[in-house]
Amino acid sequence: MAAASGSSQDAPPGFTMDQIALYQRRRQSLYGWMLAAPALILLTIFALIPTVTTLWASFYSKGTVRRPSAFNGLDNYTSLIHDPAFWTVVWNNALYAGITIPFSIAIALAMALWANASIPLRGVVRGAYFTPTMLPMIAAANIWLFFYTPGLGVIDSITGLFGLPPVNWLGQPQTALWSVIVVTIWKEAGFFMIFYLAALQTIPPDFKEASAIEGAGRFTYARRVLIPLLMPTTAFVFINALINSVKLIDHLFILTKGGPNNATKLILYWIWEMAFAYFDRPHAAAMTVLILLFLGAVAIFQFRVLDKRIHYR
Amino acid sequence: MSAQPFVRLKNVTRTFDGGGGVDNLSIDIAKGSFTVLLGPSGCGKSTTLRLIAGLETPDRGRIEIGGRDVTAAGPSERGLSMVFQSYALFPHLDVAENVVFGLRVRGVARKERDKRLAEALALTGLEGLGDRKPGQLSGGQRQRVALARAIVADHPLCLMDEPLSNLDAKLRHSVRQEIRALQRRLGMTVVYVTHDQTEAMGMADQIVLLQKGRVEHMGPPAELYEQPATAFTASFIGSPAMTLIPAAALPHQFLPSSARVSELQLGLRAEDIELMPEGRGPLAATIVSSEFLGAETYVYLAVDGAPPLIARLPGRDERAAGQRVSLGWSPASPHWFDRESGKRITLSSDQTSSELVSQPAAV
Structure with missing residues (x-):
């Protein structure tokens, strides 16, 4: 330090200024790193490192006492794809996502439009719609377990009044997945409604009046003005719903445990089963990597394609 | 000008729970005239305009446009266009789509639509801006888009709700002249709401000065200035x-x-x-x-x-x-x-x- 200050005294005055500027710049960048540090550390520990170790683990065979685990390239992936359960689970999840996403979005939008209108007891209506979201997943699943109970449950009690036979909703492959789908839509629609409700409140009432004067009816207004202006929200909700659809596991523990005959087995439940019930970590890791690739592709699609077509204000 | 007024409000009353509104209002507006509804905030001038537009329904009274009773008719059945204070331009549609929004809704053929769009853009000096989004335009240009949307349908009646209040003072002055020239050229009947008396004096054929939901004085600008009917009119018109x-x-x-x-x-x-x-x-x-x-x-x-x-x-x-x-x-x-x-x-x-x-x- 002493040497540095000595040399700066000999140097022309412009040089000392540069020293100060450099010092300032260093301080700024240090400050920036300090601000980024908490997120950087947490993301590294809880996202980056697990992702890399998962990817690493997916290339190694399952180790036993006799045969230690060894690098086997893409073997885990090929055996996964040749497993018939893989295709059942992927198909289940595709069906589950394909039904729950559009329905929960449509119902959320309809509920938001209604809860945004000036109706009596608006606060109560909004609260009622939001209740399913506030319930813990496990509690919600238990409530629906009671609804679905064959013979005694709420649904069978009502259908019984019309002389219909009792149905084992969760116990037979034909209805089990659909029953889980209904629970998810019930749970998610209220959550998504909140986002739509917030978005609707940013749309000025002038737009509705201007289109009314221009002769647009309610339907035309919705199609040409309202829905395009809600697209940012729809994209956000869609991505969330998609991620939720590969993340669903809690309901399955309570409602079906993936059965009967794998009818309600979804990806995350299957991964859990492989990893912690059959202790087949490498295959679980391979499946996790496949999901990460899929979600990454969706994210790229959203940024590259969707965002260009959506009007963000 | 014919003896029959083009727009006629007869004993119209519309009150709101929170106050404001209009009380037993009777106004006649001649065809092709430029009528300014003037008054301090809360005097009922915007309510009057919204009643004419059909965005509000009167509690009592009758509204006629072109000799037809439109009291119960919806906004789109009244053959009018409106320029909003906020312009109400749809942010996700480009200028051309904003202007032809109403024509598209009414199912006007593409060829006719394009022709009218070109005319409207030319009249408002917006040529070449048709594919911009409202967010990419200046305040004055947005105001013109709102104006173009109002004239493209060729409605005989155009309502304007403080259309200049979002512009800076210098622009306001020139746009004032442009709106007036456009109105004369197209022979539109314009009902214009403002709280700015200089705007009213400079543009109007007829000023309707409102206070507390009632007509304080109705007449040409010179009459309001030279022969104010009430002390309120006298102190509201003129600066200082x-x-x-x-x-x-x-x-x-x-x-x-x-x-x-x-x-x-x-x-x-x-x-x-x-x-x-x-x-x-x-x-x-x-x-x-x-x-x-x-x-x-x-x-x-x-x-x-x-x-x-x-x-x-x-x-x-x-x-x-x-x-x-x-x-x-x-x-x-x-x-x-x-x-x-x-x-x-x-x-x-x-x-x-x-x-x-x-x-x-x-x-």
Whole structure:
């Protein structure tokens, strides 16, 4: 330090200024790193490192006492794809996502439009719609377990009044997945409604009046003005719903445990089963990597394609 | 202009729980005229416009457009267009789509639509901006898009709700002229809401001055300025505002002999006030300050026993602050109003003439 200050005294005055500027710049960048540090550390520990170790683990065979685990390239992936359960689970999840996403979005939008209108007891209506979201997943699943109970449950009690036979909703492959789908839509629609409700409140009432004067009816207004202006929200909700659809596991523990005959087995439940019930970590890791690739592709699609077509204000 | 008014409001009442609204309003608007609804905020001018547009339904009364009773008709059945204060441009649609929004809704054929779009963009000076989004335009351009959307449908009636209030002062002045020229050229009937009296004076064929949901004075701008029907009209129109002086503040010899002094007030326009050497005129005053504005000077005066007032003198006036002066005015200039009701009182000229004027040559 002493040497540095000595040399700066000999140097022309412009040089000392540069020293100060450099010092300032260093301080700024240090400050920036300090601000980024908490997120950087947490993301590294809880996202980056697990992702890399998962990817690493997916290339190694399952180790036993006799045969230690060894690098086997893409073997885990090929055996996964040749497993018939893989295709059942992927198909289940595709069906589950394909039904729950559009329905929960449509119902959320309809509920938001209604809860945004000036109706009596608006606060109560909004609260009622939001209740399913506030319930813990496990509690919600238990409530629906009671609804679905064959013979005694709420649904069978009502259908019984019309002389219909009792149905084992969760116990037979034909209805089990659909029953889980209904629970998810019930749970998610209220959550998504909140986002739509917030978005609707940013749309000025002038737009509705201007289109009314221009002769647009309610339907035309919705199609040409309202829905395009809600697209940012729809994209956000869609991505969330998609991620939720590969993340669903809690309901399955309570409602079906993936059965009967794998009818309600979804990806995350299957991964859990492989990893912690059959202790087949490498295959679980391979499946996790496949999901990460899929979600990454969706994210790229959203940024590259969707965002260009959506009007963000 | 035909005897039959184009837009007619008959005894229309619309009240709101939170106050405001209009009360037993009757207005006639001639075809092809430029009518300005003017008044302070909360006077019911926007409500009146929304009633004509069909965005509000009257509690009582009738609304006719083009001789047809439209009281119960929806906004789109009334054959009118509207420019909103916020412009209400759809942010996700480009300029062209915003302009032809209504034509598209009504299913006008593409060829016709394109032709009308080109015309509307040319009339509003927006050529070449058709594919921009409203967010990429300046305030003045957005205002033009709203205007283009209003004229593209060729509706005979156009409603404008404070369309210039989001523009800066300089732009406001030029757009004012453009709107007026466009209205004349297209022969539209325009009903225009503003709280700015200079805007109303500069544009209107007819001003409807509203206060507290009632018509205060309806007539051409010159009439409102020269013959205000009420003290409110007198003080609302003109800048600086007309000064109202209780008659009791004036010496006896300057008052109309027959009138009941305590019930009168005198209205004086700033430009009608003359400054005279002390002791010559009816009112004594002290100069507080003066403002030189180039073509004229505003002199702020404190008057003994009356509210302060502003005199507007041509050219430059160099009298110093603190100087004592006397105020006078020409015999034709004072306006007399009833103190209680605010109604204009016409005094025959012989009552006022000689008494009020003392040595007009004094200045």
